[in-house]
Amino acid sequence: MANDDGPALELVGLTKAFNGTRAADGVSLAVPRGALLGLVGPNGAGKTTSISMAVGLLRPDAGTARVLGVDMWSDPVGAKRLLGVLPDGLSLPERLTGGELLTHWGGLRGLERGLVRERAGELLRVLELEEADDRGVLIAEYSTGMRKKIGLATALLHAPRVLVLDEPYEAVDPVSARVLTAILRRFTDGGGTVVVSSHVMALVEGLADRVAIIARGRVLADGTLDGVRGPDATLEDTFVRLVGAREVGEDELAWLSS
Numbered sequence: 001m002a003n004d005d006g007p008a009l010e011l012v013g014l015t016k017a018f019n020g021t022r023a024a025d026g027v028s029l030a031v032p033r034g035a036l037l038g039l040v041g042p043n044g045a046g047k048t049t050s051i052s053m054a055v056g057l058l059r060p061d062a063g064t065a066r067v068l069g070v071d072m073w074s075d076p077v078g079a080k081r082l083l084g085v086l087p088d089g090l091s092l093p094e095r096l097t098g099g100e101l102l103t104h105w106g107g108l109r110g111l112e113r114g115l116v117r118e119r120a121g122e123l124l125r126v127l128e129l130e131e132a133d134d135r136g137v138l139i140a141e142y143s144t145g146m147r148k149k150i151g152l153a154t155a156l157l158h159a160p161r162v163l164v165l166d167e168p169y170e171a172v173d174p175v176s177a178r179v180l181t182a183i184l185r186r187f188t189d190g191g192g193t194v195v196v197s198s199h200v201m202a203l204v205e206g207l208a209d210r211v212a213i214i215a216r217g218r219v220l221a222d223g224t225l226d227g228v229r230g231p232d233a234t235l236e237d238t239f240v241r242l243v244g245a246r247e248v249g250e251d252e253l254a255w256l257s258s
């Protein structure tokens with residue numbers, strides 16, 4: 001059973017090595033209820049690995065995750081019921097339309113058919129996928145941004161309490177990005193909790209109230225946006241200071257300007 005207090009999502013010492021190298025090295029985070037947390041880090045930092053372990057897609061070597069107090073690895077069904085996930089590189093059934101996917105997904109989630117029809121129609125409309133659906137466009141024909149949006153719709157369909165979205169804004173046009181932000185705000189206003197990974201610092205600054213910076217498989221900073229970046233710095237300044245910036249030397253890639 002979900003508990004009534006404590007964090008919405010807890011990552012506890014999550015560790016995973018690939019070929020002897022630790023992609024996540026004791027990642028611990030507590031995301032309070034109602035928070036919108038931005039998870040940022042450079043390429044290869046371990047964001048996707050940590051998220052995948054947190055949502056039950058990748059078995060950790062050590063550590064665990066709890067969703068509203070429900071342990072992901074001892075009660076995966078209970079934990080996943082509370083969770084909506086947009087994974088990295090989501091694979092979708094290409095021969096279905098968006099509407100068919102949502103109908104199928106709702107059935108798998110054990111939702112009543114009428115409710116699925118209602119919610120699916122609303123999600124397709126709000127995410128501006130309705131017109132393509134009316135024309136019978138298959139997911140195989142979707143653009144990258146449309147794939148993100150239908151993935152998000154599957155994450156929302158069962159009205160989860162915690163959303164974990166890996167790069168949800170990637171390839172999404174500015175109008176759809178606004179819709180996505182409005183959906184996430186409504187979700188947190190209603191007491192839901194969101195974790196969003198992103199490379200775009202300005203986006204995280206405008207969206208999140210909490211931030212965690214991860215690099216080389218470790219959490220370097222975690223807290224409120226103001227607490228992490230300080231009163232005078234931007235999130236990007238803080239990120240570069242903690243992660244370290246690489247300058248391109250004058251003699252490097254010289255052949256590009258010859």
Ligand SMILES: Nc1ncnc2c1ncn2[C@@H]1O[C@H](COP(=O)(O)OP(=O)(O)OP(=O)(O)O)[C@@H](O)[C@H]1O
Nearest residue numbers: 018019022023041042043044045046047048049050
């Ligand atoms: N299945 C895998 N097999 C081997 N190595 C992996 C695997 N998945 C991830 N890695 C390695 O683990 C490290 C962390 O990768 P991860 O995808 O978690 O980083 P990330 O922070 O999500 O990066 P990006 O921002 O580039 O998406 C990288 O060095 C990556 O090469």
